[in-house]
Amino acid sequence: MLTVRKVIEVDKALNKVLEHTKLGDVEYVSIEESDGRYLAIPLQADHDVPPFDRSPVDGFAIHTADTRDVSPDNPVELEVIEEIGAGIVATREIKAGQAIRIMTGAKTPKGADAVVMLELTKEISRDNKRYVVINQPSKSGDNITFKGDDTQRGTLLIEKGRRVDPGVKALLATFGYAKVPVIKKPVVGIYATGTELLEVHEQLQPGKIRNSNSHMLISQIKKVGAEPKNFGNLEDDFERCFEAVSKALEIVDVLITTGGVSVGDYDFLPEIYEKLGANVLFNKISMRPGSVTTVAEFNGKLLFGLSGNPSACFVGFELFVRPWLKTYFGSANPHLQKIKAILDSDFLVPNSFTRFVRGRVSFENGRLLVSSSGVDKSSNVTVLANSDVLIILPGGEGAYKKGTIIEILLLD
Ligand SMILES: Nc1nc2c(c(=O)[nH]1)N[C@H]1C(S)=C(S)[C@@H](COP(=O)(O)OP(=O)(O)OC[C@H]3O[C@@H](n4cnc5c(N)ncnc54)[C@H](O)[C@@H]3O)O[C@H]1N2
Numbered sequence: 001m002l003t004v005r006k007v008i009e010v011d012k013a014l015n016k017v018l019e020h021t022k023l024g025d026v027e028y029v030s031i032e033e034s035d036g037r038y039l040a041i042p043l044q045a046d047h048d049v050p051p052f053d054r055s056p057v058d059g060f061a062i063h064t065a066d067t068r069d070v071s072p073d074n075p076v077e078l079e080v081i082e083e084i085g086a087g088i089v090a091t092r093e094i095k096a097g098q099a100i101r102i103m104t105g106a107k108t109p110k111g112a113d114a115v116v117m118l119e120l121t122k123e124i125s126r127d128n129k130r131y132v133v134i135n136q137p138s139k140s141g142d143n144i145t146f147k148g149d150d151t152q153r154g155t156l157l158i159e160k161g162r163r164v165d166p167g168v169k170a171l172l173a174t175f176g177y178a179k180v181p182v183i184k185k186p187v188v189g190i191y192a193t194g195t196e197l198l199e200v201h202e203q204l205q206p207g208k209i210r211n212s213n214s215h216m217l218i219s220q221i222k223k224v225g226a227e228p229k230n231f232g233n234l235e236d237d238f239e240r241c242f243e244a245v246s247k248a249l250e251i252v253d254v255l256i257t258t259g260g261v262s263v264g265d266y267d268f269l270p271e272i273y274e275k276l277g278a279n280v281l282f283n284k285i286s287m288r289p290g291s292v293t294t295v296a297e298f299n300g301k302l303l304f305g306l307s308g309n310p311s312a313c314f315v316g317f318e319l320f321v322r323p324w325l326k327t328y329f330g331s332a333n334p335h336l337q338k339i340k341a342i343l344d345s346d347f348l349v350p351n352s353f354t355r356f357v358r359g360r361v362s363f364e365n366g367r368l369l370v371s372s373s374g375v376d377k378s379s380n381v382t383v384l385a386n387s388d389v390l391i392i393l394p395g396g397e398g399a400y401k402k403g404t405i406i407e408i409l410l411l412d
């Protein structure tokens with residue numbers, strides 16, 4: 001269907017998508033299953049860490065007053081009245097002239113105000129009693145990790161919407177989250193359209209190619225932490241495509257289609273949106289690849305019409321679907337991280353559209369360099385396997401020479 005399309009800028013398109021954000025529901029999962037999930041609540045310390053004063057070394061808990069005047073020529077002998085390992089609380093209080101043998105992690109006993117490392121001491125026995133010989137003074141507080149040294153009760157440690165990674169998980173365990181409140185994974189449906197598409201296991205035939213986009217999208221969806229639902233391939237048949245898209249919309253939270261979104265005779269997505277009565281947010285963006293990326297809204301659900309061209313499909317997901325999913329998870333910053341780097345190759349052919357070139361970064365003498373990871377064509381698939389960034393080349397500014405400082409988006 002050939003209709004005039006109004007081109008909009010990438011930022012404007014993204015804003016339109018994000019006007020349709022919604023926050024997912026909360027569910028509880030066991031801490032073991034919480035990896036990669038997004039926290040539905042902020043994490044606040046409900047107790048001090050550590051929760052008690054403890055020894056950071058193996059040694060002897062002492063009264064520093066007993067060591068005030070000691071030296072190698074004038075050592076002090078303190079009676080060892082108890083020994084404790086981590087997890088054991090001393091039953092006795094240290095009085096003048098006494099010490100308790102203590103191991104790393106154990107709660108410092110009452111009366112002790114320092115710990116002397118084992119290596120600086122000598123233990124002796126006399127008259128069925130044990131003594132520790134100390135020949136240098138300690139200051140009060142030496143080798144004691146005080147309650148709250150790591151963090152204090154009431155401190156906000158993690159914002160809600162943060163993804164559970166090993167560090168976050170350590171905190172969840174520290175604060176007793178056997179069950180973790182996380183945002184439910186949205187179900188993201190995927191339909192690949194195109195009569196030319198074969199399944200992965202099928203042999204190549206004249207004019208046909210294997211559907212790579214669906215599998216790439218499944219990975220992209222999983223990488224963000226959502227739940228892909230692959231509906232497979234659809235031949236270019238309007239009625240069948242319409243039926244399939246309508247049915248899929250009933251069971252998913254968001255639907256991605258790839259292909260059939262341009263102006264060709266068999267590009268049926270525009271007509272499908274029309275027959276559905278969907279509200280098309282935009283259908284042309286001043287970007288390359290992915291200029292045909294279309295997003296429509298129907299009954300509160302978004303339909304992302306990504307290009308069939310693999311590189312365009314990939315970029316369309318990263319720039320539009322990913323941020324929408326991140327906001328669904330409550331993420332404070334849903335966008336790919338943007339940093340600056342130095343171009344390590346020329347891009348001499350100007351383009352009126354902003355380009356998102358699949359690239360690769362490297363370090364050289366402390367400088368972050370970036371270069372294209374392959375041929376910069378929307379239809380290319382091989383370049384995707386070697387890209388860790390998208391190089392942003394704003395449109396209409398002529399050539400970009402090697403050495404220019406530009407912005408890049410980190411894919412990982
Ligand atoms: N006259 C015009 N032609 C085209 C325009 C235009 O503005 N005017 N735009 C071009 C641009 S830019 C793009 S991008 C593509 C977009 O095409 P569609 O989104 O309609 O996708 P298809 O036509 O279905 O397929 C395009 C290309 O991608 C291959 N493909 C499709 N699906 C898959 C898949 N699942 N896995 C791997 N490869 C896939 C397909 O075989 C085609 O080669 O339109 C330009 N044309």
Ligand code: MOO
Binds near residue numbers: 289290
């Ligand atoms: O939409 Mo196309 O990807 O600009 O080549």
Ligand SMILES: [Mg+2]
Binds near residue numbers: 259261263266267
């Ligand atoms: Mg097409």
